[in-house]
Amino acid sequence: MSSIARTTGMEYSGPAETIYLAEQLWPIRGQLYLGLLGLAVGGYLGLLQALERIGIDLYSAHFLKSYYQGLTIHGVLLAFLFTFAFSNSFLSLTTIRGFERPLASTWLAQGAFWTMLAGTVLAAFAILTNQATVLFTFYAPLKASSLFYLGAVFLVLSTWLTSANQLLTLRAWRREHPEEPIPLLGFVSVVPYLMWDLASVGVAILVVVFLLPWSLGILSHVDPQFDRLLFWFTGHPIVYFWLLPAYVSWYLMIPAQVGGRLFSDGLTRFVFLLFLVLSTPTGLHHQFTDPGMPTVMKTVHLFTTFAVVYPSFITAFTVMAALESGGRARGGRGLLGWIRALPWKDPSVNAQLLAMLVFTLGGATGIVNASYSVNLVVHNTAFVPGHFHMTVGTAVALTAMGICYWLIPFLSGRELWGRRLALAQAWLWAIGMLVFARGQIAGGLSGMPRRTAIGDAAYLDLFQWSLDNWLTAIGGIVMTTSGLLFFIVMLRTLFFSRPLAAPVEIPVAETVHGARESWPLFDRLGLWFLIAVGLAVVAYVPVILGYLPLNPVSPPIRVY
Amino acid sequence: MRIERYEKIFMALTLVVLLAALAAIGVGVFAAEVHLPAPAGRVDPRQIRRTAPFDQPGVREVAPGEYEAVIIARAWAFEPNEIRVPRGSTVRFRVASADVIHGFLVENTNINVMVIPGQVAEVAARFDRPGEYVFLCHEYCGFGHHQMFGKVIVE
Numbered sequence: 077m078s079s080i081a082r083t084t085g086m087e088y089s090g091p092a093e094t095i096y097l098a099e100q101l102w103p104i105r106g107q108l109y110l111g112l113l114g115l116a117v118g119g120y121l122g123l124l125q126a127l128e129r130i131g132i133d134l135y136s137a138h139f140l141k142s143y144y145q146g147l148t149i150h151g152v153l154l155a156f157l158f159t160f161a162f163s164n165s166f167l168s169l170t171t172i173r174g175f176e177r178p179l180a181s182t183w184l185a186q187g188a189f190w191t192m193l194a195g196t197v198l199a200a201f202a203i204l205t206n207q208a209t210v211l212f213t214f215y216a217p218l219k220a221s222s223l224f225y226l227g228a229v230f231l232v233l234s235t236w237l238t239s240a241n242q243l244l245t246l247r248a249w250r251r252e253h254p255e256e257p258i259p260l261l262g263f264v265s266v267v268p269y270l271m272w273d274l275a276s277v278g279v280a281i282l283v284v285v286f287l288l289p290w291s292l293g294i295l296s297h298v299d300p301q302f303d304r305l306l307f308w309f310t311g312h313p314i315v316y317f318w319l320l321p322a323y324v325s326w327y328l329m330i331p332a333q334v335g336g337r338l339f340s341d342g343l344t345r346f347v348f349l350l351f352l353v354l355s356t357p358t359g360l361h362h363q364f365t366d367p368g369m370p371t372v373m374k375t376v377h378l379f380t381t382f383a384v385v386y387p388s389f390i391t392a393f394t395v396m397a398a399l400e401s402g403g404r405a406r407g408g409r410g411l412l413g414w415i416r417a418l419p420w421k422d423p424s425v426n427a428q429l430l431a432m433l434v435f436t437l438g439g440a441t442g443i444v445n446a447s448y449s450v451n452l453v454v455h456n457t458a459f460v461p462g463h464f465h466m467t468v469g470t471a472v473a474l475t476a477m478g479i480c481y482w483l484i485p486f487l488s489g490r491e492l493w494g495r496r497l498a499l500a501q502a503w504l505w506a507i508g509m510l511v512f513a514r515g516q517i518a519g520g521l522s523g524m525p526r527r528t529a530i531g532d533a534a535y536l537d538l539f540q541w542s543l544d545n546w547l548t549a550i551g552g553i554v555m556t557t558s559g560l561l562f563f564i565v566m567l568r569t570l571f572f573s574r575p576l577a578a579p580v581e582i583p584v585a586e587t588v589h590g591a592r593e594s595w596p597l598f599d600r601l602g603l604w605f606l607i608a609v610g611l612a613v614v615a616y617v618p619v620i621l622g623y624l625p626l627n628p629v630s631p632p633i634r635v636y
Numbered sequence: 637m638r639i640e641r642y643e644k645i646f647m648a649l650t651l652v653v654l655l656a657a658l659a660a661i662g663v664g665v666f667a668a669e670v671h672l673p674a675p676a677g678r679v680d681p682r683q684i685r686r687t688a689p690f691d692q693p694g695v696r697e698v699a700p701g702e703y704e705a706v707i708i709a710r711a712w713a714f715e716p717n718e719i720r721v722p723r724g725s726t727v728r729f730r731v732a733s734a735d736v737i738h739g740f741l742v743e744n745t746n747i748n749v750m751v752i753p754g755q756v757a758e759v760a761a762r763f764d765r766p767g768e769y770v771f772l773c774h775e776y777c778g779f780g781h782h783q784m785f786g787k788v789i790v791e
Contacts, residue, residue, distance in 0.1 A: 142779055211776050215737050217753060218778070300737055300753045342637045364672050365749045367757040371674045378661070382654050389650040393643065448661045449670040452748045456739050456774040523743040525774035533782040538770050539743075595637040627754040629680050633736050635711045635778030 097178045103189035104165045105487050110192060111161030112480070112566065115473070118153030119559045121146045126512070126552020128531040129545035141206045143529035144636060148203050151212030155468065156231055157196055159318045162476050164188050164238045166321050166483070167265045170328075171242050173582045174262030177252070180244035184237050191234040199227030209636035211527060213311075214287070216303045219632030222291040225283050232276050235317075239269035246601075257591040258599045260341050261328050261584055267348040268320035270605055271313060274612060275356045278309025290632060297628040301368035305623070308359035309616065316355045316384075318468045320348070322475035325428060326395045329479075331585035333425050334418050336402025338585040339394055342594035347394070349598060350387040353608045357615030358384055364451045373619045374448070380615060381446045388439055395432065398585065423498035427478030430506040431471050437510075438466030441517065458544075459520025461527075462513040470509050474502060477562055484569055486580040493568040497561050504558035512551025519544035673749045676758035679732045684708060690732055695719045698728075707731045707786075709738040709751045711778050714771070717786030721763060727788070728760040739774035742788060750775065763790040 124134050124146050140146050168188075172179060179185050201223060202208035208224035246258070246266055258266075282303055289295040327347075331338045338344065360377035363369050403414025419425050441463035444450055454460060485492050492498065516524075519541050524530060530545060597603070639647075664670050684690045685708075693715045695705040703725050708715045710733065721727055731740045731751050738751040745761040751773075763769065773784035 144776060144779070144781070147776075215775075218736050218776075301755050304737075304750075304752065339640070340638075340643065343639065343643060363750075367673050367749060367752060367755040368675055368678075371672050374672055379658070382658060385654060386650060389653075390647060393646040397642075443657065447657065449664045449672060449746075450661065452670065452672070452746045455748045456741070456750075523741060523770070523772070525739070525741065525772060527776045528774070529782040533785075535770055535772055535785040538768075589638055589640075593638050627678055629682065629754045631682075633711075635736060635780075 095172050095176055095178055097182065099182050100168075100172070100179050100185045101487070103186045104168050106189045107161045107168075107192055108165040108480075108483070108487070110189075110196065111158045111165065112563075114153040114157035114161065114196070115476075116559070116563055118150050118158060119556070121150040121153075123552055123556040125150065126549045126556075128529060129515075129552075130549045131531050133531070142209065142636065143532070144211065144527075145203070145206055145209045147527060148209050148211050152199060152203060154473075155212050155314075155318075156199075156228075157192075158476075159468070159472065160231055160235055161192055163268070163317065163321045164192065164234060166476075166479065167268065167324065168238055168241070169483075169582070170261055170265040170324060171245055173584065174259045174265050175245055175249040176259070177245065177249060179241050180248045181241050184241035184244070188234045188237040188241070191230045191237060195227045195230030195232075195234060197227075198223045198230060202227065206636070213307065215307070216287060216290070216298045216300050217630035217633045218636070219291060219634050222288060225288045225291055228279075228283055229288070232280060235269070235272060235276070239266075239273050242266045242269055257594065257596070258601075260344060260587070260591060261324075263345055263599070264320075264324050264328060264348050266601065267352050268317060268324075270601060271320075271352045271355050271608070272317045274605070274608055275310050275313030275317065278306045278359070279311075282306035282310075296631060298630055299627045300630050301366065302623065302626055304363060304366060305359075305369070305619065308362040309356070309612075310359075311362055312359045312381075313355035315464075315468065316351050318472045320351060322428075322431070322472050323348075323391060325475055325479050326391070326432065327398075328585050329583040330395070330425065330428055331398035331402060332583040333422065333482075334399060334402030335405050336398045336400070336585070338587045339397045339401070340589045341587040341591045342589065342598065343390065343394055344587075345594055345598040347387040347390050349604050351384070352604055353611060354380060354384040354387070356608060356612040360615075360619065361446045361448075361451070364448065365455045368623065369619065370622055373615075373622070376615060378446065378448045380611075382443075385439075385443060385446075392436070399429075401588075421495075421499065423492065423495055423502065424478045424481035426499055427481065427502035427505075428475050430502050431474035431478065434466050434474070434506050434509055435471035437513070438463060438471055442467065454520055456526055457520035458516040458524040458526050458530075458548075462516030462520055465509060465516070466513050470506065474505050474509075477505070478502065480562075480566065482580055482583070484566060485576060486582065488570055489576055489579075490569055490573040491576050492565070493573040494565045498565050501558050501561040501565065504554055504561065508551045508554030508558055510551070511547050511554065515544045515547030515549075515551060519548070670746055673757060673759055676730070676756045678754055679756050681732070681734050681753040684732060684734050689730060695721065695727070701725055703727045705729045705788075707740075708734050709740065709773065709784075710734040711736060712773070712780035712784040714740075714773070714784065714786040719786070719788045721788065721790060723766045723790050724762070724764055725790070726760060726762045728758065731757045731759075736777045737775050738777050738784070740771060741774045742769050742771040744769060747771075748774075763788065766790045 202221040207221035210218045210220045358381040361381045403417040406417040408414030408417030689706045733751045733753045741748045749757040769788040
């Protein structure tokens with residue numbers, strides 16, 4: 077009996093059976109569950125925020141000191157724990173499937189789980205005891221407990237262990253398969269982490285060199301402007317670290333799930349490499365309104381930001397083409413008939429198609445944010461959460477839920493329970509999100525600040541935000557209903573569902589133009605990584621040299 | 637590497653769209669003269685009340701029709717929180733923080749700037765229509781963040 081059969085009760089046949097080792101599957105499963113726990117708790121806090129908009133304050137009933145303590149939980153659990161844990165879990169699994177071999181190191185796979193758990197426990201303790209009400213951006217000189225910063229270190233460390241394991245697995249695969257192109261699924265699993273390895277250096281320096289020693293009293297003052305520079309070095313590329321696991325599914329799995337084919341292997345590699353190269357040298361567009369940053373370099377980062385929009389545009393075309401090929405293979409005719417022919421009754425496909433649709437608005441509003449002087453209209457207003465709830469909150473989160481609709485059966489050996497509930501769940505999420513975003517975006521355009529207890533704001537009566545607040549609240553309630561359905565479906569599947577009649581296979585799309593037609597240089601990942609480092613240096617060294625000397629004027633301040 | 641015709645067309649069109657968007661931004665910056673905040677000096681938040689011009693927060697006329705408003709942002713208030721100017725005035729705001737990071741946004745203007753300890757934030761706008769313009773803090777600055785606002789009153 078194979079190891080997968082031992083762990084899941086499934087009977088597998090073929091080459092797949094030896095690649096999923098039980099000792100590597102449990103950390104993958106464990107991180108997925110940890111991430112989903114983060115989604116549940118973090119999402120629930122979102123409901124409290126939504127209700128605050130219409131004057132319903134449930135914070136004291138939850139033993140929370142303030143809106144902002146709840147918001148910190150919401151941000152940290154959803155932006156860091158859920159995304160990191162899901163990514164570690166899902167892209168470790170696709171690494172195994174992509175290279176058709178176990179991960180190179182079981183020790184690293186389990187280490188990733190333990191460090192993720194340790195980071196979660198440390199940060200959660202600090203936040204729940206109101207020692208770290210600093211939101212997920214933890215801008216100095218707001219001081220959090222050292223445990224919070226230590227928790228952040230462990231969470232990032234966990235992603236680095238996962239990346240190291242992927243690279244070791246790639247190296248082992250190359251030894252076993254000299255002269256062969258890297259399998260596409262393996263390629264797209266490794267590249268997002270390579271991007272993140274470079275991108276996360278900013279926040280790693282920020283926390284380890286500055287904030288952790290400062291919180292411990294070893295360092296007396298920090299420079300808040302420079303700290304923001306380090307934060308946003310990581311803070312923009314992190315959104316691609318969130319997004320690329322969804323792209324892996326959209327590029328390589330959804331075409332197979334709808335019965336179509338991915339068009340071009342080469343273009344897929346090209347897109348992922350563009351993200352590797354272009355994601356990091358863009359962070360200053362989050363600092364367009366920072367007084368300490370020169371406008372010349374803000375302009376440079378405007379151009380690089382527009383450049384990194386490019387691969388997402390290509391994605392829109394490529395994914396759509398694959399969907400069309402599937403829709404037509406299923407009998408769809410005419411200009412748009414293929415859309416109706418897609419398997420909308422498949423919960424996994426349905427959720428991800430809706431995630432893509434909402435993402436078009438998310439992407440478009442993102443371009444507004446990045447558009448230099450236009451940013452003055454929206455910076456730090458509710459427009460921004462309106463935007464990113466359609467990207468990370470839908471493109472990523474709803475895709476992750478869609479993936480769970482096959483992944484949980486795959487991991488548990490149990491049939492998906494409640495397919496109709498799962499369909500309703502995705503529709504409710506998408507509709508709720510659009511209503512919510514409408515409220516936030518309209519409010520933001522009339523000056524409503526983000527991350528603010530608006531229901532309690534001293535200036536609330538001076539603005540006409542009533543409709544915006546109601547839409548935000550209604551959207552939040554609809555999304556909470558959706559979230560509830562999701563977890564009912566997940567828990568019933570795990571604990572009360574029938575064993576699968578036939579094993580679930582990880583869906584992997586075939587390509588029309590395969591790897592042999594792709595440019596061999598695409599596989600020289602070390603070279604592309606060096607180019608990415610070079611561009612980051614070019615984009616940031618002039619900023620840093622122009623800014624120095626540091627201006628360490630801020631002692632730790634606790635005002636929460 | 638083989639790239640299909642439709643792919644090529646789409647990739648080219650995408651470039652055109654992005655370049656058009658960049659051109660539109662260029663028009664906003666160079667023709668409409670909407671500029672982003674630029675470095676305007678440093679100030680030590682611990683010494684802010686002894687450092688000019690923040691030792692005398694308030695609004696003063698520096699030339700006919702031109703005003704300078706010096707504002708200290710602190711948890712959780714702006715000092716001063718009321719700025720009065722006649723209609724048609726151009727107001728140059730100089731804002732700095734005495735403690736944590738704050739934000740400064742004036743409704744119905746292009747004024748939107750971070751107020752970061754150690755940095756002087758300098759932004760300007762012309763107020764042609766009489767009325768009240770709320771300015772508020774848009775960066776989380778602690779427990780009372782949502783109480784932090786003021787008004788520009790144009791007479």
